[in-house]
Amino acid sequence: AEKLLGVNMNYWVTVDFNGFKRIIDALGGVTIDVEKRMYYEDPWDNLVIDLRPGVQKLRGADAIGYVRYRDEDGDIGRIERQQKFIKAVMQQVTQPSTIANLPTLIKELYGAIHTNMSLSDMISYAKIFNNAREKGLRSYMVPGTPAYINDVSYWLPDMVALKKMMAGIMGTNFDDRAMAAAQQQASEYQQYIPKEMVIPKQEDKPKELAKNKDGAAAKTPPQPTERKTAGQTAPAKIRAEVINASGDSDAAAQMVRELQRQGIEVVSTSAARTPARVTTVIDHTGNATVQKKLNNLPFDYNLSILGDGAKGAEITVIIGRNYN
Template sequence: MAPELEKRVARKRAYRKRWIVAIAVLIFMIISIVAAVSFKNTSSSTSADSPIAVVEKAKQAIGLPAHKKINILLLGIDERKNDIGRSNVTCVVTVDTDTKNLSMLWVPRDSRVAIPDHGWNKIGHAYAYGGPKLSEQTVANLLGVPIDYYVAINMDGFKKVIDALGGVDINVDKRMYYYDPYDEGEVDNDGLIDLKPGMQHMDGNVALQYVRFRHDEMGDIGRIERQQKFAKALLADVITPSVIPKVPNVIKEANTVFKTDMPVSEMLNLATIMNDVYKQGLKTEMAPGKPVYIDDLSYWLPDITATRKQVAQIQGLAVDDKYLASARNLTTEYEKSLLKSKVIDAP
């Protein structure tokens, strides 16, 4: 091959590789963005002591198929001045690399859970107590499956990335108006959410209002439904050719606002199936349970057995006696922890 032709081929390969990496980062940023409301590379070694190998052993130990399902914890962090913040959104993305299916399981922010070494509290407090790793452990204990990686983004990062993408089109189904003095000085509009119904092209600030709003009869459940709708709309926009020129700026913003322990090699592997994921449809679900007041504080009380059955279906696990016994044991722990508390079903 002539030297000049070799150079052109090398340049073409390098260009293609850059765009593959860019699209990989973009895809996972898009999925993560939805969980942001409310590239730190690690080794991709497959040695016996590497994180990936450890995760595979853990999966096999509890009966999960080896390297077929990948569970990614998405955390939307509400950071405040002089405060590490809490995860206002907790969502587990499960990617099936064989069937090319992707499922998103939202865990309501008020879910009452056992946080290792910190007792019973709302799931968002796990991040405040121990960052993403404690959040991973808490979610894994609740759902009964290991978490492979985490991706975290805060509210400011959400707005920046949406703006870099050029916004997103959403049909707002009803009037949304609320003022929260707690947000004054922390988010744009000083805590005011003011949206009118109808199709809208949202920039980062307006999109943040849309996915944060929860002050209606549906509360956090309605907000989760809007976040699911937003995720699907955003994924549809991202796979269009018009987004390609925006990728460099999106990646620039993403590098400054995202935290993750996912290796680039894994991003590349998963990015190759995203077109198939879109064609099959993004599956979105919410962990079942009910709203309650516990000692006059509002919580979401998870239905452990129903949640574990839901997770088993997503993971492709058989719901056998052993699996159900584990769910019953955790249910018993919940019941014991509430014996001295006043529990009232929320209206």
């Protein structure tokens, strides 16, 4: 993971299914809006997922079912649900009543996880949840493409797009030297891809990728185009076009107010013809200063770094159904 993302990781934590159940049950369950009917039965794995739509509190076994459920949206849809669930857990953990009990809770659940952190380290790091409550949690998806070996699905990262995305997240420059290093790493990565792996052509890609015409596409961020003019200097001001794909007619006006409070000028608003599930912000500049500004946006979104130098607006905000 360190080599893939280019980020040093001093600590790691893993959890198996049983540990996951123990953690969720210790929290008293997690409240989440199950978006649709979910039913799946696998007698070989002794697994039954049986969830009905609506806001509800999921405890251990049902929570496992929610994050494991795989539908017509494939692995990408499942990843979205897992990200949604993690955010719901964070909301639960960052409640003042929970934060006060975190040291005791960590002691009880230390045996449910695998980690290189000591118990005292974990307790000392519990204070970061106060910051998480104030600043929120952002999630990103590794840009890439699906691939298959004997009908088993895999996700192949686009190393160049990933490195460019990470530069934006970390606030570092993605210059020609960084581009050359990313291309070299991409070339090395290609050598390890098994020969029997099948990468579908664009027209043959699974439904979950082909249907991303509405901006919900944030499932797979658009691949950045490499233009030397984009991202070299920060714009004097950030202009935004807002596209409302949430189905809520009031969402656009609310988004305009939030962007204006962040010092972003809204130059146009429009309604999308088709809905989007996830709010997406597209950065047309590829500029680290712009991306640092976007990190302060007070709502959940997926970031796509296009870097195409589009005229008229530095960013495009596509409002999805998850907005507020």
